[in-house]
Amino acid sequence: MLHITMIGCGAIGLGVLELLEQDPHLLVERVIVPPGSEEAIGQRLARRSSPPQVVTALPEDARPDLLLECAGHQALEEHVLPALEKGIACLIVSVGALSQPGLVERLEAAAERGNTRIELLPGAIGGIDALSAARVGGLDSVDYTGRKPPRAWKNTPGEQACDLEHISEATVIFQGSAREAARLYPRNANVAATLSLAGIGLDRTRVTLIADPHSEENVHQFQARGAFGGFELNLRGRPLAANPKTSALTVYSIIRALGNHAHGISI
Numbered sequence: 001m002l003h004i005t006m007i008g009c010g011a012i013g014l015g016v017l018e019l020l021e022q023d024p025h026l027l028v029e030r031v032i033v034p035p036g037s038e039e040a041i042g043q044r045l046a047r048r049s050s051p052p053q054v055v056t057a058l059p060e061d062a063r064p065d066l067l068l069e070c071a072g073h074q075a076l077e078e079h080v081l082p083a084l085e086k087g088i089a090c091l092i093v094s095v096g097a098l099s100q101p102g103l104v105e106r107l108e109a110a111a112e113r114g115n116t117r118i119e120l121l122p123g124a125i126g127g128i129d130a131l132s133a134a135r136v137g138g139l140d141s142v143d144y145t146g147r148k149p150p151r152a153w154k155n156t157p158g159e160q161a162c163d164l165e166h167i168s169e170a171t172v173i174f175q176g177s178a179r180e181a182a183r184l185y186p187r188n189a190n191v192a193a194t195l196s197l198a199g200i201g202l203d204r205t206r207v208t209l210i211a212d213p214h215s216e217e218n219v220h221q222f223q224a225r226g227a228f229g230g231f232e233l234n235l236r237g238r239p240l241a242a243n244p245k246t247s248a249l250t251v252y253s254i255i256r257a258l259g260n261h262a263h264g265i266s267i
């Protein structure tokens with residue numbers, strides 16, 4: 001059985017806990033939450049058959065098989081970097097955070113010192129295996145469009161780009177590089193950053209973000225061109241009820257990745 005510590009217990013974290021109850025090979029024995037929220041989250045988890053321990057940091061002597069981050073950018077600094085230094089393998093879902101200058105290099109260096117690995121999960125997008133393989137032969141372009149219902153763009157610069165509450169047509173709220181998208185839309189730029197890291201980088205990946213009042217889904221589209229040929233993907237993700245910015249596929253992507261660590265065959 002794999003012993004997992006999970007950072008963050010929000011929309012994704014709760015979804016992961018729910019689905020892992022059915023897998024005897026995987027146990028989330030501990031969740032790391034922000035200081036002050038231990039009691040509330042502890043009470044929420046107490047109803048589960050085997051509730052994880054709720055802590056605000058990884059105990060000094062703890063050595064989980066895997067540390068799963070589903071919390072946000074700050075958690076990488078606070079918890080992932082020190083865990084890598086200790087030799088704990090980490091799985092990361094807040095890939096948008098890696099657009100912060102220097103962070104990829106710091107994570108790689110920490111993993112190297114700890115003689116361990118860091119795995120970036122595809123989350124809400126598919127086709128990362130093909131894109132990353134296509135890079136080997138050389139890529140010419142990667143263009144990504146993210147289309148979400150207006151409510152998913154609340155508390156983002158999309159509010160200044162248009163009147164989210166009253167638009168009646170699909171409206172472009174951002175066009176630019178993946179680097180700029182990640183800076184301005186950090187909670188919505190995980191897919192753009194993942195495509196960039198697998199493909200041609202943050203500066204050459206072109207991003208368009210759209211608020212669409214006619215869409216109930218988080219739609220991720222990309223086209224890649226290169227020596228391998230061409231590739232188009234159109235993924236219509238159902239948003240999680242607990243967080244409309246987040247697609248349900250992100251939870252399933254985590255379950256798949258954890259299963260690949262625990263089961264005899266990985267796919």
Ligand SMILES: NC(=O)C1=CN([C@@H]2O[C@H](COP(=O)(O)OP(=O)(O)OC[C@H]3O[C@@H](n4cnc5c(N)ncnc54)[C@H](O)[C@@H]3O)[C@@H](O)[C@H]2O)C=CC1
Nearest residue numbers: 008010011012033034070071072075093094123124190246
């Ligand atoms: N790679 C991908 O395709 C996707 C990645 N994400 C990312 O996954 C992360 C989680 O998403 P959701 O669960 O939807 O968000 P959420 O807001 O529902 O939950 C995040 C939880 O993490 C906790 N948290 C924040 N900072 C923390 C810290 N330093 N230590 C411990 N806990 C901390 C918060 O209290 C909250 O409960 C976000 O960073 C989001 O951007 C989300 C969707 C897709």
Ligand SMILES: O=C([O-])CC(=O)C(=O)O
Nearest residue numbers: 124188189190191246247
């Ligand atoms: O659809 C999702 O779950 C999240 C998303 O767009 C992103 O972070 O890029």
